[in-house]
Amino acid sequence: VDEIRRIEKVSALISLEDIDKLFKNFKYKNRTTIEHLNATLKSLNTQFHNEDIVRDTERSLFFSGIMIALKDKTFRREYMSKQAPEDYTGAKLLEAHLLNEAIINAIERQLRGKINNLSKEYSWKDKFSFIKTIDYPLVNYKMMIKKIEDEIFIPFENEEKQDILARAYKIFLAKAGKVDNKNIILTPDHIKSLMVQLARLSVNDVVCDTCMGTGGFLMEAMEEMIGMTNDPNVIKNIKENQLIGFEIDSVLFALACSNMFLHGDGRTKLIYRSSLLGDSHENIVNSSDKELSEFMQDNKITKIIINPPYENNKPIKFVLQALEYLQPGGKLIIIMPTPTLTRNQGEYDQKTGKCIKIGLTEKVLSEAKLDFVIKCPEKLFTEQNRTVNTSIFGFTKTPHKTDDSVLFYNLSDDGFISIQHKGRVDKNGKWEERQAAIYSTINDLEEISGVSEKRKIYDDKGILNCSGFKKKKSNSRPLVRIGDLFTYEKGVLASEDANDDGDIDFITASSEWKKHTVSTHDCEAIVFAVGAAGSLGRTHYVNGKFIASNLCLILSPKNDPNHKIDLQFYNYYFESIREELRNDLADGTSKLTIRPTDLMNYYIEYIPYDEQIKYRDTYIKQYVVLKEQLIQAENELKKKISLLSN
Secondary structure: OOOOOOOOOOOOOOOHHHHHHHHHHHHOHHHOOHHHHHHHHHHHHHHHHHOOOOOHHHHHHHHHHHHHHHHOHHHHHHHHHOOOOOOOOOOOOOOOHHHHHHHHHHHHHHHOOOOOOOOOOOOHHHHOHHHHHOOOOHHHHHHHHHHHHHHHHOOOOOOOOOOHHHHHHHHHHHHHOHHHHOOOOOOOHHHHHHHHHHOOOOOOOOEEEOOOOOOHHHHHHHHHHHOOOOOHHHHHHHHHHOEEEEEOOHHHHHHHHHHHHHOOOOOOOEEEOOOOOOOOOOOOOOOOHHHHHHHHHHOOEEEEEEOOOOHHHHHHHHHHHHHHHEEEEEEEEEEEEOOHHHHOOOEEOOOOOOEEEOOHHHHHHHHOEEEEEEEOOOOOOHHHOOOOOEEEEEEEOOOOOOOOEEEEEEOOOOOOEEEOOOEEEOOOOOHHHHHHHHHHHHHHOOOEOOOEEEEEEEOOOOOEEEEEEOOOOOOOOOEEEHHHHEEEEEOOEOHHHOOOOOOEEEEOOOOOOEEEOOOOEEEEEEEEEOOOHHHOOOEEEEEEEEEEEOOEEEEEEOOOOOOOOOHHHHHHHHHHOHHHHHHHHOEOOOOOEOOHHHHHOOEEEOOOHHHHHHHHHHHHHHHHHHHHHHHHHHHHHHHHHHHHOO
16 A cells, blocks of 8 residues: 545445545546546547548547447456457457457446337447447557546546546547538537526436537536536436426437436437427437427426527527527527627518518517527637637527617636637636626626626617617617618628739728729729628728729618718718628638628618718828828838848
8 A cells, every 4th residue: 555545524424435436536537637638539440540540420429339348347347358369260350359349248237128118229239339349459459448438437436527428539539620511519518507507406307408519518407417416316316307498419429428427327218210399300200399398398398408509590499499499488598600690680661660471580689588698719620720709698598578688798818818729718717707707797697898798789669680789878779780871782702712913903802902804893982891700891992993802791871861971981981880890790510701681680870961071080190190100101111121232
């Protein structure tokens, strides 16, 4: 014995199981860090890749299969003693044949009979059957399993909140670049924790994730609810009856079930099928939408926490479906593209406020009150090679009234930074403190200058604007849609088609203009960048002959006598609200863009024409002169420096 440790602060007898946990927590404490886990998973991924052990698309399943097999006492006891098959006259067998069989049999023993009867047909043995073909030297194979056992399985056996398989899924697919081939965006751990906290769980809640991925939200919720009680019967009920999840991707479903199994089960109500009633992709002959709907209503779901697929306007469909499943007063916490609600608004008569066409957003708000919107960092999903403009939306299932306020919180900087080979990390260790502050602010509906602000999303006429109407100041101007002030055309030329031999201004999304030989316009206009992520929202004022990039829109005034426009003024007005407008409208799952229709429906201030002219003549003209002088001075400086080398 190298060391004897006293167990501190013990006031009652401790079970052998608890003593074993305390011992393992002490022994493996240096191996339960996120950094150690990431390093081990990346090392395994390199081994899988370099030695061609398993296909990139099957690595996460292979890893989860080994983790499940290690839960099997028979397998853990015997795998190191597995030998190559003895020679015989039949088909030639792999050296690892008996070990592969042992892994599959252990998985089958552990997961047998654990599929909810509402699921589509699913066979654990079939899902992991590819393991039969793993052709790897037996000694190396066993040492690899031993590494997983010692470095991951045992150290993390008591770390219930660690979504190990989601982390493995991202790491294993990163090398192959396969994440981009799926519309799968897994929620980062710190945002997952925040969203579960925002749901304000109680020990009696029934929690659902209608598109659960690897099951991270349900694992987090299970751990939080179990932490609220010491009653073994209550804990058993939480695991067996209070966690419901849906997933349509067979690999992710297997990982979710594996995750829940590895962290204390809770798989009884995980369902392999779409949660959307009437989904045309589901063709189950012996299970109806009615049966699924009745199952969900019978379970009396009180909290739904989701990160839905982002393509094909699916987020709003998942919102509507979630609200149908929720009990009155229940909460929905969802992270989705920021413009989702705005894009699905109906049409209104701007004079009377009458809703001409009801949109999906109006249907949502007839069922649920929008409590808060938390703007997330654009770099939130960079570990998965995605740039997405997302926000966390909080709803309570009770109709939203026109005078209800919504708290808008700016979390565009979460304090995480990207570090090579580590991903996004909380470098200064401030997230836990930051999360507590966010929760407190949301819970208390507190307004903090530059951070959080209450806004109504209906104006006095009843017109809906899901970006929110800011509080009126003494000099507040009327809000109008950009489409009420401007018409737009799309630019036509690709940036690489510039021609320096021409003398026509070629306006691109970049700050620098180019040249071309042909013009499409000879007028005064604002050129607005909508298709170049790095330049999104940049504007250029142009007056004369020009041609514009196909990444831009050409805005021309409508010449409405009630809304006269000075284009020079509004060019700089757009620049002044560029960050806010980008935060509200940028969309996409790999490259951010602004949809023209979203831009035209965006509300901005209308500044009286005489004030536009006064501002232009007093400030803008002076600025333009100074800018030209600066450019001239820079050119002169470059000439003088170049003369030094002659």
